[in-house]
Amino acid sequence: MENQITAHEVAKLAGVSQSSVSRVFTKGASVSEKTREKVLKAAEQLGYRPNEYARSLITRKSSLIGLVMKSVSNPFYPHAVKKFTSELKKLGYSVLLIDTDDVELQMQDIDALLSYHVAGVVIMDATASFQTAEMLRRFRIPAVLFNRVVPAAGLHSVSCENESAAREIARLLIDRGCESFTYVGGREGASTHIERRRGFTGELNDKGFTCNVMTGDFTHASGYRAALKMIETNRITDAVFAANDIMAYGIFDAFRERGIRVPEQVKLMGFDDIEMSSWPAYNLSTFVQPVDRMVTLAIELLLYPERSRKADGNVHYLPGEMKLRGTT
């Protein structure tokens, strides 16, 4: 940073004022074609790039968006992050990544977001949501929740249509002739889990069926444990719906080990459609989250909130679709 090329040096080489150099690099400013050419040539020659710190300081605008992630073990999130970074780049933003489990560092993470006065924050981590949301609001930094709903936060939030998706799944399993059902949920308090459970059990009840509800935490291990418990307590149902694909793999693995055949004895559905679900080891029937559209909408809500006043409340649900493979 010591020997950085400044607009001044470009100006000197191009034989114009520093203001003119600046105008060439600020869109919307008017410069004559001749000046532009001279400046561009000099800039190219020197390898000039406007200093983003000076720019953000004077314009009082940040070109940084904070991405708060936590659960790296579910590929769903890294995949969404990739989509976020490339879409945001197209709009001229860079991404400040916040990605820690460490509770002690959480405060530091928020500090970073505030010190850079980021233009917006995408929160993909339910646990961070509440405290972080409070701070962001206090400092008037726009934020949006991704794949999470926290009603109290008063934030825009983008999710898949979890409830109707789960209803669709219930209907499919009924159509397949299933008569007894288990739902294996995710972490208590996670909105995705709550909505999926509500939809699944709701539809089953509407059709006159009951549902055995079990608790997991979105990990493979918790799915595995749930399945073992079904076996040990002799409550193996015709169908099992897991709140995400990863738990479904755990369930499948346990069944396979114990000789329970999927889909012949038990039909199994996951949720997310992450890459592995198409691998032959699982070949899992699941529900495809519309990740790309979720990302696009999240960005729109974050950066152009005025465009989206029409939504009822702040929660935006996007439709996905079932993807049936070998487990149903």
Added chain:
Amino acid sequence: MENQITAHEVAKLAGVSQSSVSRVFTKGASVSEKTREKVLKAAEQLGYRPNEYARSLITRKSSLIGLVMKSVSNPFYPHAVKKFTSELKKLGYSVLLIDTDDVELQMQDIDALLSYHVAGVVIMDATASFQTAEMLRRFRIPAVLFNRVVPAAGLHSVSCENESAAREIARLLIDRGCESFTYVGGREGASTHIERRRGFTGELNDKGFTCNVMTGDFTHASGYRAALKMIETNRITDAVFAANDIMAYGIFDAFRERGIRVPEQVKLMGFDDIEMSSWPAYNLSTFVQPVDRMVTLAIELLLYPERSRKADGNVHYLPGEMKLRGTT
């Protein structure tokens, strides 16, 4: 950013000069205990945070580290990223994430790195390495390669001891009684692939064996295809070593579909030890990369290069260990 609290306002409330406020927030500066208290109290009350843009501008030092990632489909990388972000946070740095496939955006990515004049860059993407490395050198931005070696780049680089690891794997398979061998490699040009192949085939040759070398690209699909080809061309060997875990899963899946039993008929080894390898569906024997130590060393090389002059050349190899599960 319009209504940001500045040091001036804190100074006014605390009844001191703006310089004193600044001193309280710059470590190493001397302030009386009394002043510090007054300032801290006023700052707390107003929710003051030093503006990082102004700070970076005047100190000519960036607190940002660029993380260049590409392959999000291998969980190995997201996992390393998480470790990087938390370790860097402890040192007072934030992470600028660069994570795109889009070639058109690549130039923009580099621009971002340069505009923020980041304190350093970690490159985890082989294809970006060369062009990016050139630019970074030109602008004197320190960079380090992670899990990649690009000799020409003249950069520090941190990897697992791929070659000796592969030799160890060869010896294990020989000990298990295998007499014919296949290596399924990764993308041509990837140093990890090259080193692992060299070690594996080298050790086999030393012991009087040959090795069938096949080509993949680190994806599940390429492993799957390779295995099918082995079957179709009738070249099923006693042992198969895949350059990463994900390809090993693909190989396993193809074998399983075609009724070839692992490990009875074929012994299978992967590399990385990502989370899924411990799941029952694969229960894969593999080689554990020392990710945490690799990250720590990469950061040290990036930020304190003077401490590490002793290394021969710029390439740093760290030892890992075999993890034997059900496929050997």
Added chain:
DNA sequence: CTGAAAGCGCTTACAG
């Protein structure tokens, strides 16, 4: 230890 002042590299009214 403390305050007044210079200056980091930009953008943007303001005159011309």
Added chain:
DNA sequence: CTGAAAGCGCTTACAG
């Protein structure tokens, strides 16, 4: 369209 100048919010010699 263009240049001189002010100012964004800081840090840091420089005096005192």
